[in-house]
Amino acid sequence: MQQNLLHIHLIATVKEEDCRVANDKHTYQVLIVGGGPAGIATAITLHAKGIRCCVVEAHTTPIRKSGEAIPPNAKPLLKQLGILSLVEDEKHNVYYGNKSCWGSDQLEQKEFISDRLGHGYLLDRLYFETQLQEVYQHTNCPFYKGFKLKKVISDKKEVIATIENDSETLTLKSQFIIDATGRKASVCRHLGIQKENLDAQFAITFNVKLSNEIPHEIIVEATENGWWYVAPFTKKEVTMMFFTLKELLPAKENTAIFLQHELQQTIHLSKIIKNIPIEHCKIMPAGTSCLQIPFGKNWLAVGDAAYSFDPISSYGITSALASGFYGGHAVADFLHGKQEALDVYRYVVENAFQAYIQKLIAHYELEKRWEQSYYWTNRLAVFNSEIPS
Numbered sequence: 437m438q439q440n441l442l443h444i445h446l447i448a449t450v451k452e453e454d455c456r457v458a459n460d461k462h463t464y465q466v467l468i469v470g471g472g473p474a475g476i477a478t479a480i481t482l483h484a485k486g487i488r489c490c491v492v493e494a495h496t497t498p499i500r501k502s503g504e505a506i507p508p509n510a511k512p513l514l515k516q517l518g519i520l521s522l523v524e525d526e527k528h529n530v531y532y533g534n535k536s537c538w539g540s541d542q543l544e545q546k547e548f549i550s551d552r553l554g555h556g557y558l559l560d561r562l563y564f565e566t567q568l569q570e571v572y573q574h575t576n577c578p579f580y581k582g583f584k585l586k587k588v589i590s591d592k593k594e595v596i597a598t599i600e601n602d603s604e605t606l607t608l609k610s611q612f613i614i615d616a617t618g619r620k621a622s623v624c625r626h627l628g629i630q631k632e633n634l635d636a637q638f639a640i641t642f643n644v645k646l647s648n649e650i651p652h653e654i655i656v657e658a659t660e661n662g663w664w665y666v667a668p669f670t671k672k673e674v675t676m677m678f679f680t681l682k683e684l685l686p687a688k689e690n691t692a693i694f695l696q697h698e699l700q701q702t703i704h705l706s707k708i709i710k711n712i713p714i715e716h717c718k719i720m721p722a723g724t725s726c727l728q729i730p731f732g733k734n735w736l737a738v739g740d741a742a743y744s745f746d747p748i749s750s751y752g753i754t755s756a757l758a759s760g761f762y763g764g765h766a767v768a769d770f771l772h773g774k775q776e777a778l779d780v781y782r783y784v785v786e787n788a789f790q791a792y793i794q795k796l797i798a799h800y801e802l803e804k805r806w807e808q809s810y811y812w813t814n815r816l817a818v819f820n821s822e823i824p825s
């Protein structure tokens with residue numbers, strides 16, 4: 437476990453054809469659906485353990501995703517996965533924490549919730565996704581890029597998945613399937629397994645080109661109805677997100693007016709980001725959700741598919757990589773006959789999730805300026821009544 441997995445897969449002699457079971461072109465030991473951080477971490481771990489696997493990813497090239505901060509305590513994991521050098525690339529920035537107006541009227545430098553081991557990183561997320569996929573491609577294991585999962589059938593013996601792109605439909609067979617499809621948990625949905633939402637937080641997101649350059653950092657500011665998150669996209673473009681509860685979301689046609697109003701309520705952001713057009717807004721779920729159990733007879737979920745985190749925590753990417761690493765080890769051990777390996781995975785990820793919830797509650801409890809408002813009264817109510825045991 438102390439070995440450097442990147443090193444292992446670079447020297448490994450497993451070739452593409454060896455990743456498949458002999459004589460059957462599309463048959464593998466493990467099929468991973470999703471080529472984001474969780475899927476790729478699982479794939480490079482399984483490959484290093486000598487498991488024949490493949491990755492199916494819906495997009496032909498990485499797409500823009502929300503989330504760019506990596507906390508300092510992720511570094512040992514990145515090292516273990518052999519990908520620390522990726523985040524040290526000059527396209528990413530060393531990072532100590534967000535500027536935050538939360539719990540008081542001051543805009544302060546806030547260290548990450550877990551502030552051990554020095555600095556973290558502010559990623560060029562699109563570039564990071566590309567780097568991760570390149571690492572996997574070095575293993576020479578098959579990468580079905582541009583293929584979307586359409587159907588999964590799981591019986592006692594095997595998993596049969598149908599995937600398709602614009603021009604072909606393929607049937608893949610495997611002993612085991614990994615759900616690394618992100619928040620939607622598509623594999624689980626196909627298998628009839630539901631994720632539980634522990635709250636109803638949503639993000640309204642949009643990008644803005646600025647006329648002035650602003651510091652390359654994330655700014656968080658709480659308001660009466662939720663909180664703002666502004667992250668650099670390019671030197672003069674930022675991604676802006678307003679987080680609120682489902683009940684407070686405006687009607688679609690009122691979104692821009694609602695956001696202009698919310699921006700005006702801020703003490704600091706409204707001075708930093710002025711006179712901006714608000715258009716092309718997207719609304720997406722951005723709360724905490726989890727599976728009751730993150731594995732079944734011949735499937736296991738990693739990353740957001742298993743546990744989705746509130747973006748205030750900056751936990752998502754690290755947790756996706758960690759669950760890919762531990763999930764990969766667990767599945768490899770399971771396929772080598774260790775029946776208890778999947779329970780060990782569950783124990784590790786459930787404990788990490790419980791610790792996250794405690795820290796999340798403590799963080800939201802710091803904000804006491806609007807104790808009568810709907811958002812701040814209801815933000816934690818669901819957690820307190822619905823934390824899974």
Ligand SMILES: Cc1cc2nc3c(=O)[nH]c(=O)nc-3n(C[C@H](O)[C@H](O)[C@H](O)COP(=O)(O)OP(=O)(O)OC[C@H]3O[C@@H](n4cnc5c(N)ncnc54)[C@H](O)[C@@H]3O)c2cc1C
Pocket residue numbers: 469470471472473474475492493494495501502503504505506583584585586616617618619620622639677720721722738739740741745747750751752753754756
């Ligand atoms: C607003 C917001 C801000 C955030 N900020 C941060 C932050 O600062 N720090 C942080 O660590 N995290 C942050 N996150 C969370 C972080 O981005 C996610 O936790 C992380 O991307 C999870 O990785 P994943 O691999 O599990 O899923 P994803 O990155 O979502 O990858 C899933 C992949 O599966 C593919 N896929 C989906 N369905 C199918 C299908 N049917 N067939 C084939 N492929 C499929 C998708 O194309 C995708 O590439 C934020 C999230 C949000 C919403």
